Amino acid sequence: xxxxxxxxxTTNSLACVWKDGKPELVKNSLGELLTPSVVCLDKExxxxxxxxxxxxxxxxxxxxxxxxxxxxxTPKTFTLGGRxxxxxxxxxxxxxxxxxxxxxALGEPVTEAVISVPAYFNDNQRSATKLAxxxxxxxxxxxxxxxxxAALAYRLVHGEGDACLIIFDxxxxxxxxxxxxxxxxxIEITAIAGDNRLGGNDVDEAIARxxxxxxxxxxxxLNAEQQAILLRQAExxxxxxxxxxxxxxxxxxxxxxxxxxxxxxxxxxxxCEELFERMKRVLARAIRDSGxxxxxxxxxxxxxxxxxxxxxxxxxxxxxxxxxxxxDDPDTIVARGVGVCAGIKERSGEIRDIVMTDVCPxxxxxxxxxxxxxxxxxxxxxxxRNSVLPVSRTDRFYTTRDNQEKIRVDILQGEEYYARDNxxxxxxxxxxxxxxxxxxxxxTTFTYDINGVLQVExxxxxxxRKKTAYVVNPSLHLSEEELExxxxxxxxxxxxxxxxxxxxxxxxxxxxxxxxxxxRLRKETGRLLDLYRAMLAExxxxxxxxxxxxxxxxxxxxxxxxxxxxxxxxxxxxxxEDDGE
Ligand code: AMP
Numbered sequence: 113x114x115x116x117x118x119x120x121x122t123t124n125s126l127a128c129v130w131k132d133g134k135p136e137l138v139k140n141s142l143g144e145l146l147t148p149s150v151v152c153l154d155k156e157x158x159x160x161x162x163x164x165x166x167x168x169x170x171x172x173x174x175x176x177x178x179x180x181x182x183x184x185x186t187p188k189t190f191t192l193g194g195r196x197x198x199x200x201x202x203x204x205x206x207x208x209x210x211x212x213x214x215x216x217a218l219g220e221p222v223t224e225a226v227i228s229v230p231a232y233f234n235d236n237q238r239s240a241t242k243l244a245x246x247x248x249x250x251x252x253x254x255x256x257x258x259x260x261x262a263a264l265a266y267r268l269v270h271g272e273g274d275a276c277l278i279i280f281d282x283x284x285x286x287x288x289x290x291x292x293x294x295x296x297x298x299i300e301i302t303a304i305a306g307d308n309r310l311g312g313n314d315v316d317e318a319i320a321r322x323x324x325x326x327x328x329x330x331x332x333x334l335n336a337e338q339q340a341i342l343l344r345q346a347e348x349x350x351x352x353x354x355x356x357x358x359x360x361x362x363x364x365x366x367x368x369x370x371x372x373x374x375x376x377x378x379x380x381x382x383x384c385e386e387l388f389e390r391m392k393r394v395l396a397r398a399i400r401d402s403g404x405x406x407x408x409x410x411x412x413x414x415x416x417x418x419x420x421x422x423x424x425x426x427x428x429x430x431x432x433x434x435x436x437x438x439x440d441d442p443d444t445i446v447a448r449g450v451g452v453c454a455g456i457k458e459r460s461g462e463i464r465d466i467v468m469t470d471v472c473p474x475x476x477x478x479x480x481x482x483x484x485x486x487x488x489x490x491x492x493x494x495x496x497r498n499s500v501l502p503v504s505r506t507d508r509f510y511t512t513r514d515n516q517e518k519i520r521v522d523i524l525q526g527e528e529y530y531a532r533d534n535x536x537x538x539x540x541x542x543x544x545x546x547x548x549x550x551x552x553x554x555x556t557t558f559t560y561d562i563n564g565v566l567q568v569e570x571x572x573x574x575x576x577r578k579k580t581a582y583v584v585n586p587s588l589h590l591s592e593e594e595l596e597x598x599x600x601x602x603x604x605x606x607x608x609x610x611x612x613x614x615x616x617x618x619x620x621x622x623x624x625x626x627x628x629x630x631x632r633l634r635k636e637t638g639r640l641l642d643l644y645r646a647m648l649a650e651x652x653x654x655x656x657x658x659x660x661x662x663x664x665x666x667x668x669x670x671x672x673x674x675x676x677x678x679x680x681x682x683x684x685x686x687x688x689e690d691d692g693e
Contacts, residue, residue: 114214114218114458116222117226117261119258121416122283122313123417124147124284126446127147127213129451140213146443148163149178151197152175173336173337175192181203184240185236200244201247207248226254228446228449230288232286260449261446263277274294275294276409277292281416281446285311286306289305291401293653300653302498303398303399310394315350342361353376380421380423413436413445416446420442472498477524488530490531491529491530505557508555514547516549523539540568542554543572544574544575565582619641643682
């Protein structure tokens with residue numbers, strides 16, 4: 113039975129399967145690859161999903177919902193045809209259409225899917241996506257980040273060789289920038305930054321606002337239908353500029369008059385300037401977090417519908433000094449990557465060996481008070497954002513009051529200083545023997561696995577009491593067996609974090625040279641060993657460790673050829689200075 117790869121987009125969704133050794137996009141019932149992520153339930157109770165519903169955005173905007181992916185994981189609801197829907201319920205309707213259409217096209221039932229989400233999605237948003245899949249009758253235990261999927265698809269075309277990529281995923285409602293390192297059979301996301309409120313829709317809105325200002329129209333004076341027409345025209349003109357130098361917008365005015373605006377690329381560039389500034393901030397953060405610098409980026413790959421924005425390549429070229437790489441179809445690249453991932457899940461022989469690593473896109477921590485003057489708990493970081501998954505960190509937390517009977521470990525997610533400004537995912541409460549403040553403590557371990565499941569273990573050593581919490585949304589309904597399996601997977605993580613065999617070999621070689629040598633050679637080998645041990649102790653993701661291994665190997669080769677009396681120059685790896693991971 114086929115596993116369906118699904119790119120659940122803000123604007124459009126796509127399905128893909130792994131077939132005959134390659135990803136194959138699946139057409140919907142209209143013979144199209146893109147299914148608009150739009151749902152309409154009219155007053156008569158007729159339901160439409162996809163292209164039909166997209167049309168109804170104009171004719172029946174009150175009963176039609178679009179861009180609901182932006183609201184996943186939030187309490188916002190939509191009322192269509194007098195019924196209230198949550199964002200996961202609306203997404204489930206889109207997923208269900210994709211599933212049914214795929215079953216039709218493939219001629220077999222589909223019960224399992226791999227779904228992509230923006231890398232920047234938090235736990236609530238991921239859980240909401242899984243819930244949507246469940247509601248659509250799909251088992252989706254693998255959620256993949258969109259940039260990982262894009263890099264997988266890039267790898268399929270551009271093959272092997274070391275490369276440091278930026279996946280610039282600019283969709284209808286979100287921008288995701290990821291730094292991805294590819295080497296051997298590894299694809300590693302080393303940093304993510306994003307803005308889940310910045311997308312092509314904002315370009316449409318900027319154009320529409322300018323249209324109103326230019327024609328001296330108050331946006332509030334337009335009714336819902338006129339606003340929808342204006343936005344649609346703005347979008348059409350924006351797209352038209354991809355192949356034409358100018359595009360004209362026209363809205364009927366009173367008494368047969370009309371409001372118009374001629375849009376050129378220059379004007380579009382100016383209207384986007386504020387959005388470009390926001391993009392720059394996201395790019396700068398991703399590159400900084402990856403420990404790389406702008407000159408080390410081999411390619412910027414544009415992904416997502418809005419990457420066709422006519423003025424985007426110029427903006428990217430002005431920043432990076434080289435044009436972006438536009439793969440044959442930026443609209444479908446994520447879907448094709450998810451198709452590859454579905455293939456990996458099916459364990460198809462040809463691609464079984466690709467290793468994908470991901471990073472935790474947000475900081476996880478707990479709340480502490482350790483300043484007498486400021487009783488507002490602040491965030492104590494356990495897992496830094498952009499830590500490579502799987503990751504596990506342990507820390508101690510002490511009682512702060514005399515005879516305190518319980519220690520509460522809050523589980524927080526976010527980048528803010530004060531605990532209250534971050535998202536609370538859960539808590540673990542543990543009883544401790546009453547003693548003077550600061551005597552009793554708990555050992556707390558946060559473990560975050562490759563599927564984005566967080567396990568928090570809290571242990572009081574004096575009573576040997578231990579409590580474990582899994583942060584999965586209660587609406588997710590994990591079965592006993594699935595939980596058991598997660599437990600085992602998590603237990604396996606810690607051992608995975610051990611040194612690789614290759615690293616052990618490098619250390620052993622250096623030790624051998626040290627033992628065999630005397631004088632200057634011995635001294636230099638010792639210095640090298642210390643440096644490399646320090647690097648390993650610092651940790652770092654697979655890409656960094658790969659660079660360090662390459663460096664260590666080249667230094668050892670030099671030492672092997674070293675003749676007494678020569679000068680040995682210890683060369684630091686390229687990224688040594690700026691690699692502040
Ligand atoms: P996605 O969410 O990835 O499906 O992206 C949809 C977004 O891509 C919408 O905002 C579209 O307006 C935008 N888009 C599609 N084609 C073009 C184009 N030729 N130029 C600019 N934006 C485009």
